[in-house]
Amino acid sequence: MQFKAVKFTNKANPLTVGTQSIPVTETNGEYKLPSADSILVKVHAAALNPIDLIIKNSLSPWIFRGEKGFGFDYSGVVVAIGADAAKRNGLKVNDRVSGLFQDIFGPGTVAEYVLVDASKPTGANCRKLPDNLTFQQGAAWPLxxxxxxxxxxxxxxxxxxxxxxxxxxxxxxxxxxxxxxxxxxxxxxxxxxxxxxxxxxxxxxxxxxxxxxxxxxxxxxxxxxxxxxxxxxxxxxxxxxxxxxxxxxxxxxxxxxxxxxxxxxxxxxxxxxxxxxxxxxxxxxxxxxxxxxxxxxxxxxxxxVLVNPADSWPDKCVKALAEHDFKVFIDSEYPMDQVSEAVKRLQSNKAAGKVIINIE
CATH class of the missing domain: 3.40.50.720 (NAD(P)-binding Rossmann-like Domain)
Structure with missing residues (x-):
């Protein structure tokens, strides 16, 4: 399965929109996943964080080669889920979800799809998005x-x-x-x-x-x-x-x-x-x-403190977001093909909330 995603190689190269592949096949709307712990999410929004730039700007062109994804936060809709993943977190197809796919040098979340493994820390925090939050707010809170x-x-x-x-x-x-x-x-x-x-x-x-x-x-x-x-x-x-x-x-x-x-x-x-x-x-x-x-x-x-994607914070945060009047802050929104402008906004130190990439 192939789709659009933001990629980079090292600090010497700009962010670009390219093609990404994952080990998923789709036939007439039916998806074949790589494992029973897999969750395939169609991404609606992703958020940028300072750590994204720290990682990119740390990669020397003398050492680092090959394309890497960009971004950790995401929100979207479950389009396919393995039986074991569904048992772990109670999710099902068409659920609105958000999470922190913190896979350094991994595929990133500024992409049309993200494939997570619920048995691993990078996918263990995928949670149902509270009904009172938009997709943009869902991407803004995890990290x-x-x-x-x-x-x-x-x-x-x-x-x-x-x-x-x-x-x-x-x-x-x-x-x-x-x-x-x-x-x-x-x-x-x-x-x-x-x-x-x-x-x-x-x-x-x-x-x-x-x-x-x-x-x-x-x-x-x-x-x-x-x-x-x-x-x-x-x-x-x-x-x-x-x-x-x-x-x-x-x-x-x-x-x-x-x-x-x-x-x-x-x-x-x-x-x-x-x-x-x-x-x-x-x-x-x-x-x-x-x-x-x-x-x-x-x-x-x-x-x-460094946030551990597999700790207990996802359930505590979702509960707080659903039961209390928490304000989720969004500074600005950009389409995926304007990710460089979004990065400039983040680097300006003037963002009053999260910089969001809308995936359409």
Missing amino acids: VFGTAQSMFDSIAKGNSFNKILVIGAGTSVGRYVVQLGKKVYNSSEIVVSCSSKTESLIKELGATTVIDYTKQKSILNPVLESVKESGPFDAIFDCCGNSDLLGDMLTVLKGRAEGGTYTTIAGDAKLDFSKGPGNLPSQIFSHFRLLRSNFGFLPYFYKM
Whole structure:
């Protein structure tokens, strides 16, 4: 079976729309799948993420050859499903679904079809799309909402979540962290850092106190003021990469005995995804801190989070989306043949939500 898909070879080559093949045959509307665990989805929308560009811009033309797909997030309609896959997740033909097909150097999701294996991590998170979401919203949430939920899942046991700090609340992940704190984890005090441009929005999502990081060199002093007023934080969620507080953690954050946890998705510094992993050496201290925490040598818990496609977050996220009034943010939409323009929008750092590719 052949269809259109966005492809690339390495950082020296542009994204192009080409032909992709999968081991599926179709006869008179009947599909023959490669295994009983297979799910064939006709893609309606896919979303772009910074990690897509980090991967592409990391591939040297001296080493990497051959075509690779682009994108991880997808939503669409099940057109064929194996018996074992149907038993695993209860899906059936014509179900609207979304998922995170996180297969690095794999076929990608900016394509007319995606073939996933429900027995593998890359396909285990394919879930029925809540009726209240469009296909575009379905493609917009898996990686970022899954990451936000994974951050909460990383917090040590015994944590009350009563008072939390969200660094980078205006980011795609940060917006979901704020909403989870407010609507699912019942946080009574949600202190955030963001710019004045997103302040009113973040307050609508649930923030109780806003620190405008653009008006000071460090967020430390405002955070210390909050500690003086109502005590240390139960948990800190770093959604952008920050090191302002690390020298004062014994004051800012509750200790290990109370489950005090600092969880981050970026380490000590923000990654510049337009250039690949150029500042990864600056993350050495983050990994050393993580080791100290894992061996119990830090007075608080320190976690670095990468979303695992096979963890429990898909069911938690779908439940939250169906039962609560979560806002799913979309910045802009592009057809598949304008994927280069979509990438430019993502690289601009001005996108207020996900950049969506509509597959027609």
